[in-house]
Amino acid sequence: MNTMIIAWFELKRMATSRSVLINQFLLPLILIFILGNALSGWFGNDQEFKQPSVRVGLVLDAEAGGQMPGSMQTLTGLPEIQDLLEPEVVSSREEAEEKLRRGEVDYAVVIPASFDERMSQGADVKLELLPGRDRDLNLVADTVFKTFIADANHKQAEVVVMGGDQVLAAQAAAPVDASSDGPNVTIGQLSEKGATYSAAQYYAASMLIMFLLYSGLMASSSLLGERESRTLYRLQSAPVNPGTVFAGKIIGCSLITLVQAAAIVLGSMWLYGVKWGPYPLLLIVVCVLITLSSMTIATFITLVSSTAAGARGLMQAIIIAMTFVSGGFMPLPVEFFQKLGAFTVNHWAMQSMLRMMLNSDVHLIVTCVGMLAAITAALSAAAMITYRKVGYHA
Numbered sequence: 520m521n522t523m524i525i526a527w528f529e530l531k532r533m534a535t536s537r538s539v540l541i542n543q544f545l546l547p548l549i550l551i552f553i554l555g556n557a558l559s560g561w562f563g564n565d566q567e568f569k570q571p572s573v574r575v576g577l578v579l580d581a582e583a584g585g586q587m588p589g590s591m592q593t594l595t596g597l598p599e600i601q602d603l604l605e606p607e608v609v610s611s612r613e614e615a616e617e618k619l620r621r622g623e624v625d626y627a628v629v630i631p632a633s634f635d636e637r638m639s640q641g642a643d644v645k646l647e648l649l650p651g652r653d654r655d656l657n658l659v660a661d662t663v664f665k666t667f668i669a670d671a672n673h674k675q676a677e678v679v680v681m682g683g684d685q686v687l688a689a690q691a692a693a694p695v696d697a698s699s700d701g702p703n704v705t706i707g708q709l710s711e712k713g714a715t716y717s718a719a720q721y722y723a724a725s726m727l728i729m730f731l732l733y734s735g736l737m738a739s740s741s742l743l744g745e746r747e748s749r750t751l752y753r754l755q756s757a758p759v760n761p762g763t764v765f766a767g768k769i770i771g772c773s774l775i776t777l778v779q780a781a782a783i784v785l786g787s788m789w790l791y792g793v794k795w796g797p798y799p800l801l802l803i804v805v806c807v808l809i810t811l812s813s814m815t816i817a818t819f820i821t822l823v824s825s826t827a828a829g830a831r832g833l834m835q836a837i838i839i840a841m842t843f844v845s846g847g848f849m850p851l852p853v854e855f856f857q858k859l860g861a862f863t864v865n866h867w868a869m870q871s872m873l874r875m876m877l878n879s880d881v882h883l884i885v886t887c888v889g890m891l892a893a894i895t896a897a898l899s900a901a902a903m904i905t906y907r908k909v910g911y912h913a
Contacts, residue, residue, distance in 0.1 A: 525767025526774065533737060533775045543734065543779050547726045548786050554726075555719035555791065558849065572602065573656045576609040576624040580632040588634040594667055603659055615649060625651045626660040644671055716876045720794065723787040724872040725847040728865050729838060730783065731776055731809045735817030736834045738772035743827035765906075769814050776813065780806040796875030801884055805871045808888070808895045812864045815898040822905050841865045864898075867891040 533539045579587060587595075587608065595606045607624060609615045615627035629647035631637075638644050646664055650657040742765065784802070787793040795802055816837065824830035842848060844856045845865035851857065860866040871887040 521763050522767045522770065525763065526770035529741065529768050529771025530774050533772070539737065539775070543730060543737075543775075544782050547730045547783050548790065550726050551719065551723050551783075551787055551793075552791065554722040555717070558722070559718040570603065570659065571656070572605050573626050573660045574605045574607060574624045575660060576607050576615045576618055576627040578609050578612050578615050578627060578629040580630065580634075588630060590635055590638060590671070591630060594663075600663060603663060612647075612649075619649060619651050622652065625653055625656045627651075628660075628664060638671055644668065716873055719787070719791045720876050721850075721873070723783070723791070723793045723795075724869055724876070725842070725865075727780065727783045727787075727806075727872075728809055728868045729842050729847060731780055731806065732813045732816070732838045732841070732864065733834075734772060734776035734779060734810065735813035735815075736831060736838075737775075738769055738814060739817040739821045739824075739830045739834060740827050741768055741772070742821050743824065743830050765818075769818065772817075773810050773814055776810045777806065780810070794876060795872070796878055798875045798881070798884060801888060802872065802875060804888060805868055805891065808891050809864065809868050812891075812895045812898055815895070815902040818902040819898070819905055822902075845869055862894075864891065864894055867894065 627649035
């Protein structure tokens with residue numbers, strides 16, 4: 520009974536606190552809006568990517584009378600290449616460089632003299648490639664022309680080694696694979712049900728987890744603040760043991776944390792259209808586990824800290840570090856951080872929520888939730904052992 524009275528008092532105290540309402544309820548929704556819009560370019564969307572064509576300046580040999588070599592005409596005449604390249608004949612290398620500087624062409628290729636003749640004689644052939652300003656367009660053009668030269672030199676090597684007649688005979692005798700008809704690349708979705716999450720969804724999950732963990736800071740600050748202000752003496756003068764006070768404050772903070780989770784989930788749905796997936800019960804389980812993890816971390820820090828300021832700094836450092844290594848601020852491509860993040864609450868909570876948003880198979884979601892539950896149980900056991908050894912007193 521005493522525990523619930525203390526919990527109810529703590530719940531009312533925090534519900535009427537302006538700083539709690541702003542920091543725990545309003546601030547997460549503001550951050551979801553800011554990060555979801557500012558970093559939306561880092562995340563996929565439902566629109567199919569369209570590769571822009573590359574304007575290529577072709578520098579031809581003056582002795583050839585401005586005539587493009589037949590092999591190059593064949594290359595640029597392919598339908599697939601026409602979608603990628605826009606060839607333009609340029610009179611000299613200097614003109615090509617000037618057009619590259621002015622941005623009139625994206626890429627330039629200098630074709631040497633007697634290009635087709637050298638190719639037919641089995642001599643080594645090369646193209647001089649002049650990249651432009653855009654790195655992505657340079658990569659597309661490099662791929663086309665370097666592949667063309669590599670293929671040409673490979674065929675010439677066959678001619679040198681086997682002889683022209685034998686190469687032609689081998690090509691004629693090669694069986695035709697009817698299964699090779701059609702495109703060599705099929706565009707699909709990486710997620711199981713053909714969906715992808717947006718930046719708003721990603722940061723809604725990330726901010727929900729981070730601010731639920733921050734809720735434990737309220738419990739730790741309340742306990743240590745009362746110990747520093749000596750108000751716990753008055754509680755201890757009543758027939759209430761320190762464990763009851765401790766449990767009551769933890770329960771009160773847990774209740775306000777669950778209300779906070781509901782506010783963030785519903786607010787992001789109504790304000791930003793965030794879709795949390797078709798598994799509301801599993802989402803509730805994840806929020807409860809995060810709340811338990813937050814309170815157990817707060818319990819441990821409260822027991823080992825001597826001041827409220829020290830506990831606040833340690834709690835903030837732990838939460839920010841876990842959020843960072845788990846990719847909560849931005850997805851991290853570094854493998855070391857990815858492995859390190861697998862030991863955090865944030866990682867498995869994020870994976871659980873993102874898989875719900877992607878409408879993944881239930882067993883995949885349950886696996887992530889199970890890992891989160893295991894970490895929460897380990898934290899709870901560590902906090903309980905610490906409480907038994909250290910205890911909580913004023």
